[in-house]
Amino acid sequence: xxxxxxxxxxxxxxxxxxxxxxxxxxxxxxxxxxxxxxxxxxxxxxxxxxxxxxxxxxxxxxxxxxxxxxxxxxxxxxxxxxxxxxxxxxxxxxxxxxxxxxxxxxxxxxxxxxxxxxxxxxxxxxxxxxxxxxxxxxxxxxxxxxxxxxxxxxxxxxxxxxxxxxxxxxxxxxxxxxxxxxxxxxxxxxxxxxxxxxxxxxxxxxxxxxxxxxxxxxxxxxxxxxxxxxxxxxxxxxxxxxxxxxxxxxxxxxxxxxxxxxxxxxxxx
Amino acid sequence: xxxxxxxxxxxxxxxxxxxxxxxxxxxxxxxxxxxxxxxxxxxxxxxxxxxxxxxxxxxxxxxxxxxxxxxxxxxxxxxxxxxxxxxxxxxxxxxxxxxxxxxxxxxxxxxxxxxxxxxxxxxxxxxxxxxxxxxxxxxxxxxxxxxxxxxxxxxxxxxxxxxxxxxxxxxxxxxxxxxxxxxxxxxxxxxxxxxxxxxxxxxxxxxxxxxxxxxxxxxxxxxxxxxxxxxxxxxxxxxxxxxxxxxxxxx
Numbered sequence: 142x143x144x145x146x147x148x149x150x151x152x153x154x155x156x157x158x159x160x161x162x163x164x165x166x167x168x169x170x171x172x173x174x175x176x177x178x179x180x181x182x183x184x185x186x187x188x189x190x191x192x193x194x195x196x197x198x199x200x201x202x203x204x205x206x207x208x209x210x211x212x213x214x215x216x217x218x219x220x221x222x223x224x225x226x227x228x229x230x231x232x233x234x235x236x237x238x239x240x241x242x243x244x245x246x247x248x249x250x251x252x253x254x255x256x257x258x259x260x261x262x263x264x265x266x267x268x269x270x271x272x273x274x275x276x277x278x279x280x281x282x283x284x285x286x287x288x289x290x291x292x293x294x295x296x297x298x299x300x301x302x303x304x305x306x307x308x309x310x311x312x313x314x315x316x317x318x319x320x321x322x323x324x325x326x327x328x329x330x331x332x333x334x335x336x337x338x339x340x341x342x343x344x345x346x347x348x349x350x351x352x353x354x355x356x357x358x359x360x361x362x363x364x365x366x367x368x369x370x371x372x373x374x375x376x377x378x379x380x381x382x383x384x385x386x387x388x389x390x391x392x393x394x395x396x397x398x399x400x401x402x403x404x405x406x407x408x409x410x
Numbered sequence: 411x412x413x414x415x416x417x418x419x420x421x422x423x424x425x426x427x428x429x430x431x432x433x434x435x436x437x438x439x440x441x442x443x444x445x446x447x448x449x450x451x452x453x454x455x456x457x458x459x460x461x462x463x464x465x466x467x468x469x470x471x472x473x474x475x476x477x478x479x480x481x482x483x484x485x486x487x488x489x490x491x492x493x494x495x496x497x498x499x500x501x502x503x504x505x506x507x508x509x510x511x512x513x514x515x516x517x518x519x520x521x522x523x524x525x526x527x528x529x530x531x532x533x534x535x536x537x538x539x540x541x542x543x544x545x546x547x548x549x550x551x552x553x554x555x556x557x558x559x560x561x562x563x564x565x566x567x568x569x570x571x572x573x574x575x576x577x578x579x580x581x582x583x584x585x586x587x588x589x590x591x592x593x594x595x596x597x598x599x600x601x602x603x604x605x606x607x608x609x610x611x612x613x614x615x616x617x618x619x620x621x622x623x624x625x626x627x628x629x630x631x632x633x634x635x636x637x638x639x640x641x642x643x644x645x646x647x648x649x650x651x652x653x654x655x656x657x658x659x660x661x
Contacts, residue, residue, distance in 0.1 A: 301464055302501035302560075306515035306567060307491035316518060321505050 179369070186369035190359075194372070197352055198359035199379045205341040205355055206383075208269060209276025210334055216277060217284030222314075224289050235285065242282035247340045251275045255347040268353050272344050280337045287329050291322035331391035335384045356380060413440040415571055415602050416461060421470035423456055430456045432626035434470070438571070438619075443603045445613035445634070448623035449649055454606045457623070458573050461604065462493045475570045491519060494564030494572040498579050500556040502548035508535070508559050509544035512566045520567065527566075534562035538592045554585030558592055571602040578609060610653060614638050622646045 144152065223235035242250065254275045259265050266274065295318050303313035323330075342357035349358055356376040363372025416438035423431040430453045438444050446454045459465040461472060463479045463486055471480045477489035503511050512531035516522045522530070535541055538558035548556055557577055564572060574593065578586040590612050597603060597616045607613060613620050613634055620637040622630040622645075630637050630646045641647045651658070 296501075298497060298499055298501035299503065302495075302497065302503070303515075304487075305462055305464065305490055305493070305495035306563070307487050307519040308515060309487050312518055316514060317503055321503075324505060 181370050181374050183367070183369040183371040186363065186367040186371040187375060189367060190363050190372050190375050193354075194356070194359055194363075194375055194379060198354050198356045198376065199382070201353060202338065202341050202355040202379070203383065204269075205272045205276065205344055206334070206338045208273040209280055209341065210337050212273045212277030213280030213284050213333075213337070214330075216281035217288055218319075220281060220285035221288035221292060224285065225292060239282045239285055242279055243286075247275070247279045247343055248346065250279050251343045251346045254278075268344075268347060268349065271347055272341070275343075276337060276340060279340065280333060283336070284330070284333055287326050287333065288322065291326035292318055294325050295321045328391045328395040331387055331394065335387050335391075338380065338383050338387070414438070415440045415475055416604065417473045418457075418461070419471055421457070421460060421472065422468045423453075423460060423465060424468055430626055431460070431467070434626075434628060436621070436628070438602060438604065440570075440602055441600045442618045443597045443605065443616050444619045444621060445617040446604065446606045446621045446623060447608070447610070447613060447638075447649075448621075448629075452623040453626045454621075454623050455575050458575050458604060458606050461573055462490050462495055464495075487519070491567055492570045494567060494569035496557070496560050496564055496572065496574045496577045498576040500548070500553070500560045500580070502556055502559055502563070504548050506548075507544065508540070508546050508548070508551075511548070511559060512563050515563075516566055530566050530568075531562070534565045535559075537565065537595070538562045539588070552585060553581045554588045557581065557589045561589075561592055561596075565596075571604065572596065574603065574605040574607070576606050576608065578607070608653065610638060610650070622649065624649065 220235045220238060223231040224239070226232055226235075254266075255271055299317055299321060300313050303317040304310070308316065341355055344355055345358040345361075349355075354362065356379050360373045360376030363375070364370060414437050416436070418434055418436040421431050421434040421436075422429070434453075434457055436444075436457075446457065448454050456465055460467050461474060461479070463472075467480060471478060473479070474489060475492050477484055477492070479486060479489050502508075503514065506514065509528065509531055512534060513524070513527040516527035516530060517524065520527075532541070532544065535544060538561055540555060540558055540562070543551065543555065543559070548559070551559065561572075561577075577593070578589050581589065586609070590609060593603070593605070593612070594616055605613075605617070615634075617634045619631060620634045621628050622637055622641070622643075624645050630641060630643050636642075637646065638650060641650055
């Protein structure tokens with residue numbers, strides 16, 4: 142018997158809800174809730190993490206990320222300009238750099254910079270410099286591509302207007318094009334910052350002293366000490382404290398730039 | 411003694427295989443208003459953009475106010491200071507408020523101090539009838555207002571000659587008048603102007619010389635009464651009859 146369109150839609154939606162309920166019920170009965178509670182929600186283990194998880198781990202994660210991002214942004218800007226240069230070798234070097242660091246796992250970069258460079262060149266960086274270099278080198282490859290796209294998204298008329306007022310190419314770039322490019326790429330740049338926040342967990346490879354622990358390392362140490370997974374859960378939550386506001390910031394910036402250009406069109410039309 | 415400010419000779423420009431300008435000669439005297447008319451694709455905008463070297467000619471020479479802009483050894487940024495340009499799409503710096511749009515080049519290029527640059531900017535905003543808009547962002551203005559800001563921005567550099575590239579083509583019909591009024595006043599004040607336009611009425615009233623271009627050459631030039639009022643060439647006649655009687659379709 143043929144069902145009406147409305148009946149069919151109702152039946153389909155009903156089936157989807159039923160499936161969801163079944164999955165939840167199965168999980169609820171199959172899982173060992175007592176064990177889960179002991180592993181992840183151990184109040185004593187959680188209490189033992191404070192205040193270090195905030196005062197040391199969260200703070201260090203933020204500091205490492207900020208250092209890496211600042212360095213990555215500076216190198217990324219230079220790479221983006223190289224990629225747009227009229228001098229061939231600049232373009233090639235930038236392309237090779239970007240392809241290399243974008244294609245190699247951050248983990249390998251950390252190992253190379255942390256152990257390889259001191260061995261090879263006899264240079265020894267302190268922890269902050271190593272973090273800044275390795276996170277920055279990896280981040281800059283992604284950031285460079287974002288900035289390049291932003292610069293190219295600035296309408297050609299802006300540069301022409303600047304040049305026709307007598308500004309040199311460099312002056313037009315610095316005063317007119319780059320400020321507008323950064324407005325355009327603020328949302329994707331925020332996403333790069335979120336990715337870098339998570340990549341900062343790789344710092345543990347370098348061998349950290351207690352007061353240099355970041356969230357992941359701190360959580361793992363907590364796991365070893367207490368035998369409970371609660372510290373890991375706690376570390377995860379701390380990452381979310383950083384990344385969720387950044388995500389909202391990114392979406393807010395996206396909406397704001399979107400609305401601005403719409404409003405512009407509206408007036409023009 | 412004539413006082414030639416813009417002189418173009420033997421100008422050729424091609425984009426790839428497409429030859430857009432096929433030998434243009436042009437002289438503009440100080441204080442003259444020259445209107446360039448012609449069908450789209452005739453090369454009039456390209457000619458204008460060659461004058462301040464936004465497009466690089468393939469051959470020929472252009473001299474503006476003593477600067478041979480086509481000479482590769484010339485300081486083109488310096489030459490451009492004296493050449494104001496107004497674009498069809500305004501091209502205001504969208505990240506800067508109106509006042510900063512008018513002062514940024516004064517400060518960075520002419521090295522004027524903040525107070526002087528702002529004084530010049532406010533005077534030019536008054537000229538285009540936009541006093542009180544200095545804090546607005548370009549997106550908050552109508553097209554006509556944006557174009558007048560663009561004119562004020564160019565004027566703030568104290569140019570010797572102004573180039574207008576279809577300044578009213580992107581505007582709603584009711585906003586065209588304000589922009590043309592500013593341009594009329596500018597012409598009355600003695601500014602040398604090269605204007606690419608489809609506004610025949612403006613060309614007729616304001617121009618000293620009208621150039622009709624088609625297919626990359628100047629077909630006809632002379633006072634507006636002759637080129638627009640009594641065109642000699644068939645191509646000019648056809649173009650003008652189409653522009654002046656747009657509803658009329660001929661075979």
